[in-house]
Amino acid sequence: MLAVTPEGLPLGVLGMKTWVRPEEEFGKKHQRKIRSIHEKESVKWIEGISHLAALKRRCPEARFVCVGDRESDLYELFAAERPAGVDWLVRAAANRRAQHPEGYLWETVQATAPLGRTELLVPARGNLPQRTAGLTLRCATVRMRPPWRPQTRLPEVDVFAIQAIEDAPPDGVEPIEWMLLSSVATTTLDDVLERLAWYARRWTIESWHRVLKSGCQVEARQFGSLDRFVRATALFAVISWRILYATLLARIDTDLSCEVLLQPVEWQALYCHTQHTTQLPKQVPSLQQAVLWLAMLGGYLNRKHDRPPGPTVMWRGFLVLHEVTKMYRLFRQNE
Structure with missing residues (x-):
């Protein structure tokens, strides 16, 4: 269950049920x-x-x-x-x-x-x-x-x-x-x-499924046991929501600060990496600008007539940001 506002903003995963069809249940559709x-x-x-x-x-x-x-x-x-x-x-x-x-x-x-x-x-x-x-x-x-x-x-x-x-x-x-x-x-x-x-x-949850399957590759995971798979799927469900949330929130409210989505160390790493500088800006970037940088990390070309970034490029961008943030922490830890 995915919570979505009337305006279309996904607020989070409310619940999830996982089950496996027992082999003895196959062939009982006629009942x-x-x-x-x-x-x-x-x-x-x-x-x-x-x-x-x-x-x-x-x-x-x-x-x-x-x-x-x-x-x-x-x-x-x-x-x-x-x-x-x-x-x-x-x-x-x-x-x-x-x-x-x-x-x-x-x-x-x-x-x-x-x-x-x-x-x-x-x-x-x-x-x-x-x-x-x-x-x-x-x-x-x-x-x-x-x-x-x-x-x-x-x-x-x-x-x-x-x-x-x-x-x-x-x-x-x-x-x-x-x-x-x-x-x-x-x-x-x-x-x-x-x-x-x-x-x-309702189509919002279809987009969430697409991120879960295509972005998080949940169907391709091999964890060795069902319990591990279920725990991982619960985690990926939240990750998929966050990607979808980031994608749509920037379209609904362009004036928000990027700190509604990113931790300070994340947006600072993102800014320094994309702007090729070690000097932080005087003001926190807007959410719209941070989402654009994230999408470009994921392959978004940002051409004049391109549609707004979608979940796929955002997923790729978050993967890159995770690595960039780790390196940013390492280089800044002695300052």
């Missing part, structure tokens, strides 16, 4: 409908809500919204107990039965009048060029009918459904469509736009 949620890997989403509930007691003024992709479309999650101030927002995967004349989720939402429209910039992918997609927005309060479970009887649940669908996609291109479900009241166009913005922040 998923008769197994309880606590016997499935999907229980991690329920545990995530419980984790946030515990955190809520320590941070009573904070509001928590657990955002998940289609894998988290679990009826048990919708029905799970949670305290006030702990909510969820997931992308629907199943067209669930609804207690409405239309009978099902998608049809119920489609039967409502559109609230408005918005535009989404779709990046280039493969042979498809970048384009701006026009999305029609709808929302509805839907009473969901519970699925059958052998061990328990689940209650009906009211959810707020939000649909964003592309109304005029290019020829041969599948239209963009999001169907989001939330426990947070959603009735107006502003509410819908806010929920869409919340869901868009």
Whole structure:
């Protein structure tokens, strides 16, 4: 679980679960409908809500919204107990039965009048060029009918459904469509736009995964035992967050001092190395400038039309900075 602000700044790793699938469990996918949620890997989403509930007691003024992709479309999650101030927002995967004349989720939402429209910039992918997609927005309060479970009887649940669908996609291109479900009241166009913005922040954890796998090379590590691997993965999880945090914080607030990210010895080593001097500046460099120097250590070219530095060059830059800082300490220890 990664904590992210509505503006997209990752605040840290809230929790992490590590498990290994027992060999005897392979081949049991066909039994998923008769197994309880606590016997499935999907229980991690329920545990995530419980984790946030515990955190809520320590941070009573904070509001928590657990955002998940289609894998988290679990009826048990919708029905799970949670305290006030702990909510969820997931992308629907199943067209669930609804207690409405239309009978099902998608049809119920489609039967409502559109609230408005918005535009989404779709990046280039493969042979498809970048384009701006026009999305029609709808929302509805839907009473969901519970699925059958052998061990328990689940209650009906009211959810707020939000649909964003592309109304005029290019020829041969599948239209963009999001169907989001939330426990947070959603009735107006502003509410819908806010929920869409919340869901868009889910991609932050994909960037975190990319740093963890490509930067920290966690999948290539060979530690000799599972316990060592788990401990190392927990450490790399925090390192990956710090790299992502550094990358995005400089974009959000350019006037911050670099000491919000770097220790004095780190920025001093960075300054002396990049500026080829032994004289420190009179003022502490800004975070934006320090991040640029870090990125250039990692191979960022800083050309006029280059995009802002990304996590990959920041990861490489931090590796170089670690070595530079060690040498800086050695040369300064007798001063």
